[in-house]
Amino acid sequence: MYHIISVLSLSLKRILFYISKAEKFKKENISYDILKNKTLVNIFFEPSTRTSCSFQTAMIKLGGNIINITEQFSSTQKGESLQDTIKTVTSYGDIIVLRHPQKGAAQIAANVSSIPLINAGDGNGEHPTQALLDIFTIKTELIKFNLDICSKDRNDIVVTFVGDLKNSRTIHSLIHILCLFPKITFNFINPRGLEMPVEIINKLNWHNIIFIEEVKLEEALKTTDVLYVTRIQKERFETEQEYNTIMLENKYIINNNILQHAKEKMIIMHPLPRVNEIHVDVDRDPRAVYFEQVKNGVYMRMAILDSILNQ
Amino acid sequence: MYHIISVLSLSLKRILFYISKAEKFKKENISYDILKNKTLVNIFFEPSTRTSCSFQTAMIKLGGNIINITEQFSSTQKGESLQDTIKTVTSYGDIIVLRHPQKGAAQIAANVSSIPLINAGDGNGEHPTQALLDIFTIKTELIKFNLDICSKDRNDIVVTFVGDLKNSRTIHSLIHILCLFPKITFNFINPRGLEMPVEIINKLNWHNIIFIEEVKLEEALKTTDVLYVTRIQKERFETEQEYNTIMLENKYIINNNILQHAKEKMIIMHPLPRVNEIHVDVDRDPRAVYFEQVKNGVYMRMAILDSILNQ
């Protein structure tokens, strides 16, 4: 049985396999009948346009079927355990995609599932398919600049993370994957109190991976190849004033002005949805690839679903 | 790119093309594989059984796929803009159907959409596909009485609108379409304060189209060919008593009693859902075609989807 719960269990070989498969699907850009008799059970206990629709689209393009379950419309309202829900839905499909508000829920669910299960986000835990579509985007975008992320014979690739580095499961998962590639260095830019968790810092130290904290955004941009921005949630601050002060200083907002400090050949990423971290004017900048990430998400999920269900 | 945002941009030729296509689909009454590899992204930011299901049914009958997005289950809850939602979902399908509570939202969405977009109702703005299914119903029902809505060599066709004429986007869109046909005259029957908007009145005056306001329902029925009824919402009145008085006087309620004043060859329409504007006894009257409108809605939407996606 092949579940995808955490990026930590993904080998570099497996990741590159998914990427090459996703590239193939993207190049062909057609619909298939491959999964004609397979059904995806899509369980979302939290709202999510992007991830839910992305998996649905992937399944549709492969010719498969979908059953959608949301919390407001399910037996958990009657007090059913997650395990019972999972054991039940294994009768309804061939693979489960689960989004759940609690960290660890995906593993608990996988433990009782007789069909493959994909973690589509478990609280502030992990979101492995987002990390996979991100690395797919990084690899294919950088190759356009003749930067091969797999090569050891090149200069360092600099990845700068901006925003709430403490709570972003997307960023944590992506860093774990990036650690598998050679010569990646990091900048971490975040409001006080939203620092990268100590486990990540320890891992980077252990592997002798270079990272710089408390660097200014303008400074970091000069060498950045990949700028990865995430939402800073108001609720994380003690007062709204504190939040407004930080945001008004534009320390963490990406706009055309600040991008004058960036290289010509670099990319700007965001897992979306965005609120105001990236100004809409930036959308027209050819370096902005966040809507390309959305597109790549469909192809990566096609690669994952096809790999697991056609084993 | 072909969007359907407003009836104002629909030519008579285009409307007749849709009608003839819808008639063909209705006559054949089978399922197709025409849109096998196409996906409709159905975004409903307001509840609607009828319009949402009608589009879904049309897509299913053409062999296509559907992805449903509702507000309570989307990233707008996280503060995402409508534009970002639209740019995102263009990766998920080949056409967007959008229902939104704000007037003008469909145009805003279409401006950033790289795939065709159909306005399925934007607040008190427009609802063009409802108007198209209505004109389809009017044309095909009247022809049974040898009344050709396109012909100039016939007597006037009298269309009587009853109900909340101020806020009904359905009626406004339909009037714009009816103005393209020759020799249509109107009766407007409404509670005080819910009059037809001045833009519509000005347009009718400009085109020298005859309309009568403040006519009594019994009087109007004597010459009416098409009686179009809409809901009168309680909330529009200052007091519930005011509402009750008006409704109890039966001034705006269609029942078998009042229909004794109507011609034998005429039709009774309603966009549905109805509350009590038309008594259920009327459902058995052969002149009542409001459930036929529902049926026609599917065929008209098949015509629209097929026309746009098979261009």
Added chain:
Amino acid sequence: MYHIISVLSLSLKRILFYISKAEKFKKENISYDILKNKTLVNIFFEPSTRTSCSFQTAMIKLGGNIINITEQFSSTQKGESLQDTIKTVTSYGDIIVLRHPQKGAAQIAANVSSIPLINAGDGNGEHPTQALLDIFTIKTELIKFNLDICSKDRNDIVVTFVGDLKNSRTIHSLIHILCLFPKITFNFINPRGLEMPVEIINKLNWHNIIFIEEVKLEEALKTTDVLYVTRIQKERFETEQEYNTIMLENKYIINNNILQHAKEKMIIMHPLPRVNEIHVDVDRDPRAVYFEQVKNGVYMRMAILDSILNQ
């Protein structure tokens, strides 16, 4: 027109026909194209993972299409009557599955429906397809012990119902079906105030069917062939303490301990979702068939949909 509203209108012959069809589908365990051009309109005015998904899965496995309608997203919010909703959706599909909170709603809906309608639960009324999957499970599981539920040449089959016997529509429907088979006897075990309704008791007396009330669970288990457990809802008790007392005494909780009193060849059933009526340790007991019931639900609904739509 063939509706399924109540088990009372199902003949033994019809039930056995469904069972044999469900068995065939279960044995073949493949996907079909039989209902390729048919659409199921799935209307759930109450939450239900199991029943809704089970019908959807059945339809998918038969190659058919689905349109889902839920109350929070429908025109009933605008005051539309159930009858109008039903008359409307007959334009969208070929069969309706309806779950509604009010007893009798399914019959009211069927009366105005021009397409077949299946009652998927109407308040504390009936839930006939659950009863059909239950009898399918009982028949196929007992035959493994060489117990043929149809045979007159065998000892009595003892069915023990535990839990809220007053409000469980599932149990009421199943008893009506079991009365069609020879030599079934019953034990009823319930908290005070949640007794089997008098209509059921009268029916059993009328047919001279043996049943025992107020028996102790340990005692009943000694001869039980089918143990059918349902949820006891806290809300049914005057005080939470009263509920806790009853539950703590383990009078109505099935665990490995109490199952030592049960026969080796018997089965444990539950319509699910469960809260704590059956301890999770029991799941590994080969006598526990409640997740097999879920599986059987799909095959029984395939049998029902295929029978009705391929008439």
